[in-house]
Amino acid sequence: MSATGPLLSVRELSAGVAGGGAEPERRLVDGVSFELERGRVLALVGPCGSGKTLTALSIARSLPSELRQLGGAVLFRGQDLAALPEAELRAVRQRGMAMVYQEPTIALSAVHTVGEQLISALLATGMLQPTLFGGRKLARARASELLGRVDLPDPERLLDSYPHRLSAGMRRRVLIALALAGDPQLLIADEPTTGLDATIQSQIIDLFSRLVQREMKSLILVTHDLSAVAELAHDVLVLCDGQVIEAAPVTSLFERPQHPYTRTLLASARHLAAAAVLGPEARQAGAALHTPVATAEPAPDGACCRFSARCPERGSAPEQHPRCRLERPELGPTGARHRARCFYPELESDTRD
């Protein structure tokens, strides 16, 4: 295990349907690259179907059975996960990285108590040896500690409760506790704040932020909640059609979004926030702002920008965007640590040709 270098390095990762025979290969994640250091938070944002969840699942090596990693490499602590023998891979999944799932009803069993589920997760990490005497008692004490770490009150009583008897926010915390069982360095959270009211949302964000700041955990945050991104992330990748279309530090992305999709996304979120303050009438006045961009129209292949058919900016002035239909843009630098897959980014100093 190398001590230097980033905790996680993802290089040209592709995943999807392998194809074979007449079936062509279908890349749902297409050439995603990034690095993540300890104690940092990377947010993956994008519309449904953009590949953000699949990117996370590929890293955790938890892709659904019909999908495969099709190329690239995931290096965790310098080791290529695809090349690891099964036993070592298991160790990485138990103690190196952990998924925090979105849907408690899937990730939590309804017929076992919270304690039973935490204890079996703890035993599975191999860090607790179940001995004939006292092993379970020790595991129970550790399980109770875990519940305390995610700010759940009265852990002893909770251990004997069934998940369906807890509130939604408590179930979300139990899922985080389960992920912490192996004391992983990397947490991968899929929509951890969705569906919760604002008071609980802020508590969950606060909890993740403490795990990152105090325990130097790294976090991959998969979400479409831009306020969670603004509160937690250091860096952001915007995905569309399986590709990274913009990559930047969070302030740079929020203040100078370069890709038309990112601009629409941020403008929409701000518009919705303003509507809450100003009311439906104000909202209606600004309705023209929106141009729908998410559609399932297959991205055109060949030599053109995949986003061009849906691009609101090209759509309103095609003559000013001649390259979009002729060439395919690369993810290129547009500023300090800021990259975008667009021929016509909004550069700070005007260097357009």
Added chain:
Amino acid sequence: MTSAQATAHDGAEDLLAGVSLAKYFHQRTGALGRSVLVRAVHEATIGVAAGETVGLVGESGSGKSTLGKLLLRLLEPSFGSVWFEGREITFFSERELRPLRRRMQPLFQDAAAALDGRLRVDEIVTEPLRVFGARGRELDQRARASFDRVGLPIALATRRPAELSSGERQRVSLARALALEPRMLVCDEPVAALDPSEQLAMMEQLLELSRSLGLAHLFISHDLRMVLGASERVYVMYAGRIVEAARSDALRHGARHPYTRALLHALPSLDPRRRRLRVVVEGEPPSPFQPVEGCAFHPRCPRARSGICNTEAPPLAPIGEAEWHDVACWYPYD
């Protein structure tokens, strides 16, 4: 609706209303556990006038979705009455309800799950029409009109749900709900699964529909921001009860209930330079299985005083000078 009427409501004046609705479930705990009475909804009175957009906000488990289903008569109330178009429909049989169901339609969050994956989009949209007897040309025309109304390109008509984006699937659900030309739409988290640009587009669509068709909406969501941005009046639910009800501008500037205040103060920012964690209230809402004595919010409430908050649940009662503002709190904010 006046304050006095909000509490002593007869249900007949609104398009859709519930009066003192309650839903209790018996639930067994564990494999051998005893049966526990769960109060999912308790004494909720709510009304939506014709053409009006009303919000119902609460977090998952607050009872808001159960209340929505009670109003749609998809669940039997344990207590209280349901009113539609001025008639009490609490005891209507499924046969009596059928013609009414054309005029009050649900729209749920998970569009993908609600749509039959084997059918084409046009078949999905026209299915309710066929059930109600439309055939041939009429069917065709009405399907087209439904597609147009929700801004769905007719080119998508022959696709299957899996080939659509989440925003498009939600529009298909909406087109299907609108096919029968309802007067009332009960939308439960209609935009929660969408990204912000799709959320905005869908919200515009829903608001445009209420203007052009005079459609009434009950808009159910966990997201106070979304509800305030869309609704004229808002009901706030906590642990199975309505704890505050007011016009949205009154809530924005003068929420009286400590829970509503907390929700408003906890609204997150969109500015990464000004991160400020506003954990405004600690703790969680009580589990419906372990109800709290007194006011359900008191263990988290900054204003709770012992003696009454922890012993007696406050009734929902009119407050202040506003035309319509009810709050269930012993010590509301001024």
